[in-house]
Amino acid sequence: MRIAIIQFPGSNCERETILAVKRAGMQPEEFLWNGPKEKLTTFDGFIIVGGFSYEDRSRSGAIAALDPVMRIIQQQSDLGKPVLGICNGAQILVETGLVPGLSGNKIGLALTENKRVRNDQVLGVGYYNAWINMRLSDDYQYNAFTRTLTPKDILYVPVAHGEGRFVIPPGLLEEIKVHGLNVFQYCDAKGNIVDEFPVNPNGSINNIAAISNKAGNVMAMMPHPERTPNGDKIFHSMREYIANRKVEQVAPLHYQARPAIIAKYQPKQKTRELIVDLIITDNHAMSVENALRKIEIPVKIKRRIHWEIACDSDEIYQKIISSGILFNDRKESVVSIEEVKQPHETAFLVRPKEDMLGLQKKQMLEHHFNVYGVHSIHHGVLWNVIAREEHDHVVEHVINSHILFNPYAHDCYYY
Numbered sequence: 430m431r432i433a434i435i436q437f438p439g440s441n442c443e444r445e446t447i448l449a450v451k452r453a454g455m456q457p458e459e460f461l462w463n464g465p466k467e468k469l470t471t472f473d474g475f476i477i478v479g480g481f482s483y484e485d486r487s488r489s490g491a492i493a494a495l496d497p498v499m500r501i502i503q504q505q506s507d508l509g510k511p512v513l514g515i516c517n518g519a520q521i522l523v524e525t526g527l528v529p530g531l532s533g534n535k536i537g538l539a540l541t542e543n544k545r546v547r548n549d550q551v552l553g554v555g556y557y558n559a560w561i562n563m564r565l566s567d568d569y570q571y572n573a574f575t576r577t578l579t580p581k582d583i584l585y586v587p588v589a590h591g592e593g594r595f596v597i598p599p600g601l602l603e604e605i606k607v608h609g610l611n612v613f614q615y616c617d618a619k620g621n622i623v624d625e626f627p628v629n630p631n632g633s634i635n636n637i638a639a640i641s642n643k644a645g646n647v648m649a650m651m652p653h654p655e656r657t658p659n660g661d662k663i664f665h666s667m668r669e670y671i672a673n674r675k676v677e678q679v680a681p682l683h684y685q686a687r688p689a690i691i692a693k694y695q696p697k698q699k700t701r702e703l704i705v706d707l708i709i710t711d712n713h714a715m716s717v718e719n720a721l722r723k724i725e726i727p728v729k730i731k732r733r734i735h736w737e738i739a740c741d742s743d744e745i746y747q748k749i750i751s752s753g754i755l756f757n758d759r760k761e762s763v764v765s766i767e768e769v770k771q772p773h774e775t776a777f778l779v780r781p782k783e784d785m786l787g788l789q790k791k792q793m794l795e796h797h798f799n800v801y802g803v804h805s806i807h808h809g810v811l812w813n814v815i816a817r818e819e820h821d822h823v824v825e826h827v828i829n830s831h832i833l834f835n836p837y838a839h840d841c842y843y844y
Contacts, residue, residue, distance in 0.1 A: 430671050433460040433472040435502070435518070437493045441480035442515065442655065449655035450476070453664035455671075462498050469501045473671050474511040477502075477518030479589075479653060486716040489540065489592045490520030491832050495720050499525050503534065509676035511573040511667050512647045516590055519639070519649035524831065528649040529601070529610055530642030535686040536831055538597040538640075539838035540651070542785045543590070544632035547625045554785035556591035561630050563613045563638045563652055564620050570609035572645030573670035577662045583620050584613075586652045586660045593631040593651040595640065596782075596837050601684040602635065608682075612648060613639040644677045646670070687836070689828065694778045694842035696737055701746060703736040704811065705756040706764045717812075717832055726826045731813035733769065734761075735778055735844075736787075741802035748800045754793055755806075769811055769844065775824045776844040779834040780809035811844060 432455050434443050443459060450457035457476075460469065469475075482493040493499070499521065506512045506527060514522035519540065526534035545553040564583050569575060597605065605611050614636040615629045616622050622636050623629065629636050631651070639650035654660020696702055714732040721728055736755055740746050749755065756763070769776050787806040794800040812833050816823035827833065834841045 430455040430473045430668060431471070432457050432474045432476060433469060434458065435460050435462075435475055435477045435498065437462045437482035437496065439481040439484050440478050440517065442478040442653070445653070446476055446478045446515070446655045449661065449664050452658065452661055453668045455664070455668050462493070462496055466497060466501050469498070469505060472505070472510070474667060475502055475505065475513070477512070477514040477521055479516030479518060482517050482521065483716050484712070485592070486713045487832055488835065490517060490524040492716055492720045493521045494524035495724055495830060495832060497723070503527060506647050509644070509646055509674055511670055513574060513663075513667065514649045515655060516593070516651055516653060519651050520592065522647065522649040524835070527647050528640050528642055529605060529682060530644065530647070531684060531686055532681040536835060536837070537601050537682075537684060537686050538595060539835040541592055541594050541596050541835070541838035542781065542783070543592065543594055543630070544783065544785055545626040545630070546632050551785070551788065552626055554789050557630055558587070558589040559627065559630060560585060560587050561652060562616050562618055562628075564616045566609065566611050566614045568606065568609045569612050570641055570645050572612065572641050572648070574641070574648050574663050574666050575612060576666040576669045578666065582662065583616065583618065584654065584659050584662075585657075586654050587656050588630050588652045590631070590651055593633065595633040595637045597634055598837065601682070604682055604684050605640065606635070608643055610641050610643065611635055611637045612641050613637075613650065613652075643679045643682055646677070689834075689836040689841060691777070691828070691841050691843055694844050697739065700737050700739045702766065703738060703750075703755060704764050704766065704769060705734040705736070705761050707760060708762055709760050720832060721827060721830065724830065726823060726830065727816065728823055728827060729815040731815070733764065733811040735809040735811045737807040737809070739804040741804075745800065745802045748798070749794060749803065752794060752798045752800065754790055754798075769813065771813070773815065773820065775814045775820070777812045777814070777833060778809050778842045778844040779812065780807060780840050780842075782838060782840060784808055
C-alpha cells in the first residue's frame with residue numbers, strides 16, 4: 430500500500446508522517462508539489478503533512494489549495510482513496526472545499542486564528558504548542574480513519590498551530606453533527622468535553638479537532654497523531670480501509686454555501702485609519718500574485734496593513750503610534766488613503782470577523798505601555814488588484830478563488 434506524503438514549500442512534518450505510515454505497515458513515498466502530477470494516480474492514499482505551506486502567506490493553506498496538485502488529489506478522492514490532512518494539511522483541505530464536501534466542493538467553513546478562552550476571558554491568541562486529549566465524538570462516523578478506534582479510546586497527542594479554530598455556520602454545524610462528521614473532539618483526560626482552555630486549545634466550535642467528508646474518506650485534523658505512537662490507530666485504520674476499500678457513492682451535504690457579500694467600507698465615526706506599507710519586498714503579495722497566475726488569472730497584487738483606531742484624543746493617538754506596536758518604521762512606512770485608491774485598481778479591505786490581533790494590540794497598549802483611553806483597534810489587510818485587460822472580469826475571478834479571504838472567517842469590503 431503506497432501512500433503519497435504530499436509536501437508544499439514550507440511543509441515540515443514529512444519525517445514524522447513517514448515513520449507513522451511505516452508503523453502502520455504501509456509504504457510512504459514523498460511527493461513534492463512540483464513533481465510529475467500523473468504519478469499521483471498510482472498511489473493508494475494520500476497524507477498532506479503539517480507545517481507552514483508558503484509560509485502561511487495570505488492565510489494558512491490558501492495558496493497551496495490552488496495548486497494543481499490539489500485538483501489531482503480531489504479526483505483521486507472521488508475514486509474513494511483516503512486523504513488525510515494534518516494541521517496545515519487540514520487547512521489546505523478546508524480551503525479546497527474537500528472538507529466538509531458541499532456540492533461542487535464549495536468552501537463551507539474556516540480554520541482561523543486561535544482563541545484561548547477560560548471563564549469568558551480571552552487568555553491568549555496566535556500560535557499554541559501543547560499536548561492535548563481527544564476522542565471520537567459521541568455520534569462519530571465510522572470511516573477510513575476510525576476503523577480501529579473505539580469510543581473509549583482517548584488519544585494524547587500534540588497540537589502546534591496558530592489558525593486551528595474551526596468556524597462553522599450553525600446550519601452546516603447541525604448537519605455535520607447529524608452525520609457524525611465532527612469525528613474527533615478535544616476532551617480532558619477522562620473523556621469529558623469541556624469547552625474551555627486548556628481542554629479546548631484553540632476555541633474551536635463544538636471542541637472539534639477533526640472533520641471528515643460525508644463519504645468518510647477525507648479528513649481534516651488539526652492535532653498531530655503522526656508525532657507519537659499514541660496516534661497510530663488512525664493510520665492503522667487507513668490501512669484497513671485501503672485493504673477493504675469500495676467506493677461509497679453519497680450525495681453531497683444539503684447545506685448551500687452562501688455567496689460572499691462585499692459592501693463598501695465605511696469607517697466608523699470618530700475613528701482614525703492608519704495604512705502601513707512595507708519598504709522591503711512584500712513576499713505575501715508576490716506569493717498571492719504567483720498563485721493566481723498559476724491558475725491563469727493575470728494580475729498584479731499590492732498588499733498593505735490597515736488599522737482602524739478609536740481613541741479619546743490626538744495625544745493618545747500619538748502615543749499609540751510612538752509605541753511601535755502597530756508598525757516598524759525600519760521596514761514599514763505610513764501611506765495616505767489616496768495612495769491606496771489608484772485609478773484602474775480595485776482595493777479590498779479584508780478584516781477578521783473576530784479580531785484577535787486588534788484585541789491583543791489594545792491589551793498590549795494598556796498592560797505594557799500604560800496607554801489608556803483606547804476604545805478599539807481593528808486590524809485588516811488592504812489588497813489592491815491590478816489587471817491590464819478585462820479588469821472587472823479578472824477581479825471577479827480573484828474574488829471567487831477565495832485567496833484573499835474566507836467568507837466564514839473574514840469580512841471583505843470594497844475600499
